[in-house]
Amino acid sequence: MGAAVPEEVAFDHAVPRGEPILEVRELVKHFPLTKGVVFKKQVGAVKAVDGVSFDLMQGETLGIVGESGCGKSTLAKVLMNLEPATSGSVRYKGEEISRLSGAGLKAVRRNIQMVFQDPYTSLNPRMTVGDIIGEPFEIHPEVAPRGERRKAVQDLLDVVGLNPEYINRYPHQFSGGQRQRIGIARGLALKPEVIICDEPVSALDVSVQAQVINLLEQLQGEFNLSYMFIAHDLSIVRHISDRVGVMYLGKVVEIGSDAEIYDHATHPYTQALLSAVPVPDPRARETRDRIVLTGDVPSPANPPSGCRFRTRCWKAQEKCALEVPLLASPAWLDGLALHDSACHFAAERGADPGGAAGPPETV
Structure with a gap:
């Protein structure tokens, strides 16, 4: 089961609210350390993620916190298959996805999207907003036929609180908060079920952070989304998360509801x-x-x-x-x-x- 998913509709079945939509078991990502120029020899490994296990439930927000370098962003990339896992299991709707390629991986990425940390570098400065948000439709044309894409992009701009008439503008013509809204609109384009937010507000002013967090909460209710929310700011994580996982040096050291973690923490870290x-x-x-x-x-x-x-x-x-x-x-x-x-x-x-x-x- 889950060795390959040849059809794009393989993940179309619904998961009941409160049931696991993403199951991670003993996930490991090691980056090899080598020496030598011609004949390279591995002399060690950076254990960025080393045996992480958790479940993401349908409709919930799981916050991930920890110091810089603890493996949060690497974990997000491995879940998206942007970095191949060294070992372990990632199951989406019961299917093993960590070793998929081709049509199977394409189907997963339609359903699991990502919002990146820096809105200044995650958008192509040579593309208009319409091209950036509409690019996923080129890869998955069944979501929006060519004649309907402009209207679909304008609808997405409206959903994230931007003027639909901005469709022909370039990223440099927007503020940081507006650029992050564009990134969120791009993430919503394919109507995903899971969005991985990798520190989506850390580069924004405090007032703008609140606007983006409120937008994410609103969209979660409208589109029945599940979030994995990575951040350094513990107050923001508590505000948006149902459960919180704490990472230290590649491992999850404590996980529980927001009240359990913030008011009744039991791990010294x-x-x-x-x-x-x-x-x-x-x-x-x-x-x-x-x-x-x-x-x-x-x-x-x-x-x-x-x-x-x-x-x-x-x-x-x-x-x-x-x-x-x-x-x-x-x-x-x-x-x-x-x-x-x-x-x-x-x-x-x-x-x-x-x-x-x-x-x-x-x-």
Whole structure:
């Protein structure tokens, strides 16, 4: 099952709301490190994504957060098959898609689209807006017959809040927020079911970020979309996401609902990440209890043994160096703290099990 999908209609069956539309299991992407010029020899690998598993449900938004270099964007590219997976499984509507090519891959990309991070470089400056948004129709002509494409493009511009008369303008004639709306319109052109948003608002002003986020939420309701939303801004992720996954050095270390992650985080890295969120009130900023991590993020080419966070973790014990913690719900937790966390000593702040030391210096 899923070895090849010869027909473009292979993914036309609907998935009930709340059921998995995208299933990722033990996904790995390693980039080889080589030496030599003529006779190249592999001497290692950058483990950008190293055993990631999650489900994306129909109609939900799954947020992915983590430090720069943790593998978020690489994960998005592997899901889109822009980068081939080293190993692991990606199933869309029950079909294995990670090794598809030809007609099968074409069918998947019609149903899974991507909105890129930088609206200044993701649009071709030599193409008009009409050509940019209408280009998917050249690849999938069955979506919009040639005589109806101009009207289809104008309708998409209207849907994302732009004047349909702008169809003959070029990208440099638009602001950053307007360019990102054009990118969203291009992503909607083929009527996909899943949109992967790779930091779609990080290059925009705060006021424009809110407009784009509200637009994405509105479109999700109108078109029954499922989002994977990658971002650094934890407040934006909480606003738009139903569930949140936290990545560290190529692995998902904690995943759960927005309330579970933001109010009842059990992984030390998630707790440190949340404590670093800026506080607008100066008085609250003086009394906040922030976790300050020591040391640098290890190299993904040579990650620590056992738990990858142990070199910066105040709970680390001998077990952490010997055993890789599983992403699972610890039996000793309950309530909203009972969710998947890859830590041997998972607990909410102030309730550390096993006699682990307290958090590092607080400010």
